[in-house]
Amino acid sequence: MSMKSMTRQVNGITIVDLSGRITLGEGSVLLRDMVRDLVTKGQRKILLNLGDVTYIDSSGIGELVSAFTTVRNQGGELKLLNLTKKVHDLLQITKLYTVFDVKDDEATAVAAFK
Amino acid sequence: MTAKRVSYTLDSSLHSVNTAEETAQLLAAKAGFDEDNCLRISMAVREAAVNAVLHGNAYDPGKKMTVAFENTGRALVITVTDEGRGLDVSKVPDPTTPENLLKQSGRGIFLMRSFMDEVRIRLLAPGTEVTMIKNVSGSDTHLKEASK
Numbered sequence: 001m002s003m004k005s006m007t008r009q010v011n012g013i014t015i016v017d018l019s020g021r022i023t024l025g026e027g028s029v030l031l032r033d034m035v036r037d038l039v040t041k042g043q044r045k046i047l048l049n050l051g052d053v054t055y056i057d058s059s060g061i062g063e064l065v066s067a068f069t070t071v072r073n074q075g076g077e078l079k080l081l082n083l084t085k086k087v088h089d090l091l092q093i094t095k096l097y098t099v100f101d102v103k104d105d106e107a108t109a110v111a112a113f114k
Numbered sequence: 115m116t117a118k119r120v121s122y123t124l125d126s127s128l129h130s131v132n133t134a135e136e137t138a139q140l141l142a143a144k145a146g147f148d149e150d151n152c153l154r155i156s157m158a159v160r161e162a163a164v165n166a167v168l169h170g171n172a173y174d175p176g177k178k179m180t181v182a183f184e185n186t187g188r189a190l191v192i193t194v195t196d197e198g199r200g201l202d203v204s205k206v207p208d209p210t211t212p213e214n215l216l217k218q219s220g221r222g223i224f225l226m227r228s229f230m231d232e233v234r235i236r237l238l239a240p241g242t243e244v245t246m247i248k249n250v251s252g253s254d255t256h257l258k259e260a261s262k
Contacts, residue, residue, distance in 0.1 A: 062218040
């Protein structure tokens with residue numbers, strides 16, 4: 001299943017619900033284009049909901065890192081929500097878990113934005 | 115497991131990467147690995163295949179990727195070979211060091227080594243051969259890596 005995304009606004013935070021696979025090719029390109037589009041439109045507070053992401057490879061991890069730095073370089077914040085065990089383990093292995101601000105609850109995540 | 119070897123010669127495309135990953139998942143399950151290890155093996159194969167197609171063969175339609183699976187009875191041995199200019203593994207930086215942590219790429223070989231019991235990378239002329247071994251009673255090496 002290729003990646004799909006749906007964007008919504010909650011209290012000024014842009015929440016992106018992602019599902020499917022974030023892998024080299026379609027998934028990682030969609031994620032890159034979507035984050036760049038949000039930043040171009042002035043969105044600086046972005047919460048990526050990965051609850052329905054079934055698979056992510058090193059290219060997908062790279063796109064998450066790129067999204068994080070793109071938003072941060074614009075003075076914004078990007079947080080992650082609802083990691084599956086697979087994605088959680090990948091971020092642990094790659095030592096990126098402490099780089100990202102990871103939340104398990106949407107309300108808590110939304111409140112955590114400055 | 116009973117000894118058996120199968121080999122696939124594939125085009126340098128993303129479709130081939132997906133084929134290699136799906137075949138690895140299938141053969142790992144047939145070899146008796148549990149669900150978690152099947153996922154680790156298929157992810158390692160995907161990363162090796164991406165390196166072969168993207169960095170090795172550079173999507174050159176004239177170059178092929180070969181993926182071989184050998185069930186030795188004690189381990190699943192997977193070899194991914196490309197026809198590219200060759201990968202000097204000594205020049206691949208550790209993606210977990212602070213200066214590399216926020217780089218977009220460079221985690222493929224690290225993930226292979228995290229998920230498999232043994233990874234050997236050999237320069238060919240031309241090309242690169244990546245051999246990955248997962249023992250039937252393989253320990254959770256990814257957890258060892260994570261705790262380093």
